[in-house]
Amino acid sequence: MNQPHYLLSKLQKKRLIVKKKQTGLHKGLRKSTSFGSSLEFSDFRVYQPGDDVRQIDWNVFGRTQKHYIKRFLDEQEIFVSIFLDATSSMRAIQSKWMMAKQLAAALSFITLHHEDRLSFFPISSPSSYPIQKQGANQSRKVYQQIIQLTETMNTEGFSENTKQKIGKNQQLSILITDGMEKINEIESLLKKVGSRIQDVWFLQVMSQQELLPDFSGDVKLKDSETNAEVNVSVNQNLITAYQQRLQQHNKKLELLCLKYGITYLLVEDSKELSHLFFHEFPSKGLLN
Numbered sequence: 001m002n003q004p005h006y007l008l009s010k011l012q013k014k015r016l017i018v019k020k021k022q023t024g025l026h027k028g029l030r031k032s033t034s035f036g037s038s039l040e041f042s043d044f045r046v047y048q049p050g051d052d053v054r055q056i057d058w059n060v061f062g063r064t065q066k067h068y069i070k071r072f073l074d075e076q077e078i079f080v081s082i083f084l085d086a087t088s089s090m091r092a093i094q095s096k097w098m099m100a101k102q103l104a105a106a107l108s109f110i111t112l113h114h115e116d117r118l119s120f121f122p123i124s125s126p127s128s129y130p131i132q133k134q135g136a137n138q139s140r141k142v143y144q145q146i147i148q149l150t151e152t153m154n155t156e157g158f159s160e161n162t163k164q165k166i167g168k169n170q171q172l173s174i175l176i177t178d179g180m181e182k183i184n185e186i187e188s189l190l191k192k193v194g195s196r197i198q199d200v201w202f203l204q205v206m207s208q209q210e211l212l213p214d215f216s217g218d219v220k221l222k223d224s225e226t227n228a229e230v231n232v233s234v235n236q237n238l239i240t241a242y243q244q245r246l247q248q249h250n251k252k253l254e255l256l257c258l259k260y261g262i263t264y265l266l267v268e269d270s271k272e273l274s275h276l277f278f279h280e281f282p283s284k285g286l287l288n
Contacts, residue, residue: 007274008140011106012049012113014277014287018078018171018199044068048113048136077134078171080111080118085158085177085205086125086151096207099269100176103203105146106277107174110287112139120146121165124155130165159189166192172199179204179253187256194260201286202257204250207269211246213239 047056047067055069084104091097104120111118113136120131120142128149133142158177166173173193179186179202193200215234232238250266257264265284267276281287 008109008143009049010274011110011277014110015114016078016080016107016110016116016172017286017288019285020171020197020199044070078116079167079169080107080116080172080174081165081167081170082107082111082118082120082174083162083165083176084120084122084146084149085175086122086128086149087155087158089156089180090158090178090205091151093207093209093269095269096178096205096210099267099271099273100178100205101147101149102273103205103267103276104174104176105143106273108146109139109143112136112142118142119167119170121162122149122151123158123161123165125149125151126153126155127151159185163189163192166196168196170196170198172201174201174203176203176205178206178210179250183249183252183256186253190256190260190262194262200260200262202253202262202264203267204253204265205267205269211243211268213242215239 044057044060045068047053047069051069056067057070060066060068082104084100090100108118108120108131112133115134115136117134118132122128122130128151131142131145159181162175173196175189175193190200190202213234254264254266256262263284263286265280265286271280277287
């Protein structure tokens with residue numbers, strides 16, 4: 001399901017907030033943290049929706065009949081890496097998988113629209129390849145590519161496979177996963193990505209079905225990664241025990257993120273994307 005045109009238009013006005021020191025050397029559309037170069041003129045760039053109209057150079061418009069704004073040397077790009085969990089666990093519930101793809105696609109769209117550099121990794125997907133792009137003209141195309149991702153093979157190992165993709169030059173890494181792995185495996189990933197001088201977001205996407213299971217009676221459960229099956233008689237005591245273990249697991253994830261200086265956010269697949277991007281993410285200091 002594609003997002004309406006109006007939502008993408010609204011997302012154009014959003015920016016990723018990066019708090020830690022930036023090291024990008026190429027010009028982009030955001031202010032760097034370096035001092036003393038804010039008035040040093042560099043060149044012009046085409047006006048884009050969301051830019052301050054007061055920055056339009058009307059002399060250039062008179063000559064070209066096109067809107068350009070001045071760009072200064074302190075406007076530097078950032079390097080953003082987005083790691084999308086494409087394992088069988090994430091894909092087992094369609095609504096959860098769609099929410100994860102929508103998050104990755106929308107964040108990629110925002111990144112590219114503001115001329116930042118994007119590296120997108122569909123982790124553990126043998127049929128999909130990384131996307132490395134830059135430029136606002138790529139934003140809608142990449143959005144559609146991510147939304148249309150499909151995978152049918154059984155795959156596993158988000159944390160271990162992501163560790164192999166962590167680079168050295170990112171200013172922001174975004175992990176989008178259901179977090180349904182052993183705590184020690186996830187901690188190993190968080191420790192590595194948290195050791196870099198960068199911002200890190202851990203977006204845990206879970207379904208209502210996982211958070212509030214409504215099974216009852218005799219059911220057959222199937223492991224989405226190993227295909228192992230087990231017959232279970234589900235009652236309220238079993239559901240309560242499951243929910244308690246899940247809450248403990250998620251709390252450990254949140255504490256690990258705090259330990260390694262990582263922003264943690266639990267995202268339910270029932271949430272509206274617009275609410276996330278215009279309310280929850282800004283309130284967490286992730287977007288402005």
